[in-house]
Amino acid sequence: MLATRIDRYILRQLVIALIATTGGLVALIWLTQSLRFVELVVNRGLSLLVFLQLTGLLIPSFISVILPITTFVVVQFVYQRLAGDRELTVMRAAGLSPWALARPALILTLISVVAGYALSIWIVPLSETAFREYQWEIRNKMAAFLLEEGVFTPVSDQLTVYIRKRDRDGTLHGILIDDARQKDSHATILAQRGRLVNGPAGPRVLLQNGSREEIDHKTGRLDILTFDQNAIDLNSAAKTDEQRYRDASEMSIPELLHPEPSMISNPRDRGKFIVEAYRRLSVPLTAASFAMVALVSVLMGSFRRHGGIARPIVAIGVVVGLLALGLAIQNIAARSPSLVPLMWVHALLPGIVCAWALFGPVIGVPLPRMMARALPGLGTT
Numbered sequence: 001m002l003a004t005r006i007d008r009y010i011l012r013q014l015v016i017a018l019i020a021t022t023g024g025l026v027a028l029i030w031l032t033q034s035l036r037f038v039e040l041v042v043n044r045g046l047s048l049l050v051f052l053q054l055t056g057l058l059i060p061s062f063i064s065v066i067l068p069i070t071t072f073v074v075v076q077f078v079y080q081r082l083a084g085d086r087e088l089t090v091m092r093a094a095g096l097s098p099w100a101l102a103r104p105a106l107i108l109t110l111i112s113v114v115a116g117y118a119l120s121i122w123i124v125p126l127s128e129t130a131f132r133e134y135q136w137e138i139r140n141k142m143a144a145f146l147l148e149e150g151v152f153t154p155v156s157d158q159l160t161v162y163i164r165k166r167d168r169d170g171t172l173h174g175i176l177i178d179d180a181r182q183k184d185s186h187a188t189i190l191a192q193r194g195r196l197v198n199g200p201a202g203p204r205v206l207l208q209n210g211s212r213e214e215i216d217h218k219t220g221r222l223d224i225l226t227f228d229q230n231a232i233d234l235n236s237a238a239k240t241d242e243q244r245y246r247d248a249s250e251m252s253i254p255e256l257l258h259p260e261p262s263m264i265s266n267p268r269d270r271g272k273f274i275v276e277a278y279r280r281l282s283v284p285l286t287a288a289s290f291a292m293v294a295l296v297s298v299l300m301g302s303f304r305r306h307g308g309i310a311r312p313i314v315a316i317g318v319v320v321g322l323l324a325l326g327l328a329i330q331n332i333a334a335r336s337p338s339l340v341p342l343m344w345v346h347a348l349l350p351g352i353v354c355a356w357a358l359f360g361p362v363i364g365v366p367l368p369r370m371m372a373r374a375l376p377g378l379g380t381t
Contacts, residue, residue, distance in 0.1 A: 006091060010078070010104035017074040018108065022063060025070060029062045030055060057131035061249075064119040068283065071112040072290035072319050075105045079298040080312060088299075098358055102295050109291040116284030121253060129250040147172075147196075155234050156181075161205075163194075171195055175207060177232060187214040189232065203234045248276045275334045275343075282347040286326070289351030290319050296354045322350060 034055040082088045091101060147153050152162045158181045164174025177189040191210030196203060212225045248256065256277035259270065297315035326346050333339045 006096070006100075007104050007107075010082070011107055013078050014074055014104055014108045015111075017078055018070060018112070021074055022067060022070045025066050026059060026062045029066070030059060033058060033062075054131065054134050057127045057134065060119055060123045060127040064116060064124050064283075067112055067116050067119070068287035068290050069319070069323075071109060071287040072294050072315075075108065075291045076294035076297065076312060076315060079105065079294065083298055098299050101299055102358065105291055105295055109288045112287040112291075113284050116287055120280040120284060125250055125252060128247065132247065132250065159234065161234070172205070175205070175210070177205075179232070184217065185214060187212055189213075189230075191230075205232050205234060206230075207232060248273055251276075253277050253280065271334045271337045274337050274340060275330055278333075278340050278343050279330060282343045283326075285347040285351070286322070289322070289347060289349075289354070292351040292354035292358070293318050293322075296358050300358060318350075322346070 034051075037051055037055055079088070088101065147161055147163050147166070149163060149166050152160050154160050158179070160178040162174075162176040163172045166172055172194040173192065175189075175191040175194045177191075179187045179189060189207065189210060189212050191207035193209065194205045194207045196205050207230045208228065210227060210230065212227070212230075214223050214225075215221070216223055251259070251273070256273040259273050293315050297311040326343075329339070329342045329346050333343060
């Protein structure tokens with residue numbers, strides 16, 4: 001009963017700290033990353049709701065990246081505080097073993113690992129797909145409706161639109177369109193008034209009282225055609241049937257391991273897809289390794305009355321080094337897929353070593369046997 005109450009007491013603090021820390025860091029990262037899209041709201045009239053919907057789709061990817069780090073921070077902080085308040089000393093005096101003291105952190109670690117797998121395998125690919133489709137739609141279908149007064153707006157690479165004034169009812173005044181969508185024809189269209197509408201092929205502008213000016217490349221003459229009313233599609237001819245190519249972050253694990261031939265334009269792409277697949281499968285396990293590093297720094301060693309700063313600093317340095325090493329391994333494995341098993345070693349080996357250092361001498365399991373159990377049959381790609 002005592003152990004159960006202590007488990008609940010420590011676990012409650014760990015869970016609350018994890019939610020608060022992860023939420024705070026996600027909010028900070030979201031704020032910095034969403035600044036890229038503020039211009040769409042301030043200068044181009046995109047609604048605040050669309051802005052929140054677009055940037056909100058990035059949050060699952062932020063959580064999946066920082067969850068192993070916040071798990072380490074929370075375990076280190078909570079147990080360090082328990083040690084500083086002498087609570088760990090009292091628990092040890094009550095007969096609790098290192099395993100019993102570490103049990104709440106291990107439960108939290110299991111929650112983090114399961115949440116990490118749910119994010120990396122299922123939620124993040126769905127949110128990335130929704131984000132990129134939404135972003136593509138805004139850039140390619142809504143750009144024409146975001147015209148600014150007195151600004152040359154590049155609707156596409158071959159189409160630029162200028163309007164002098166826009167009324168509240170949507171009427172445009174002083175319109176100039178530079179249209180280079182046809183290879184053999186570069187036209188400049190002027191109109192006194194116009195209005196944006198949504199046509200079957202995308203946005204178009206209905207022009208009134210204007211002219212179309214075009215140079216004949218064969219004769220060198222300037223041809224001018226005046227009109228009372230004309231409709232101009234604002235879609236790029238090259239983009240009318242354009243398909244949005246999916247990024248590796250949007251694909252499922254089977255698609256990454258067995259990509260379609262059309263997705264591989266460069267032989268190196270296959271290596272990137274394989275690394276992305278195994279990154280999703282291995283990175284959630286780093287939460288367990290990072291948590292074990294924190295537990296070793298707090299629960300091992302002799303008690304010091306005035307506390308100690310050396311071990312927490314060493315633990316932080318180890319985790320920072322592991323993060324840097326993980327990025328290096330991913331870059332190397334992308335060029336040489338035969339090194340992909342190193343990603344598993346990086347994710348599991350630190351946790352195994354720390355678990356043996358903390359629990360191995362107590363339960364009498366040699367380190368080679370523990371490694372053999374945890375790292376069975378790591379195969380290549």
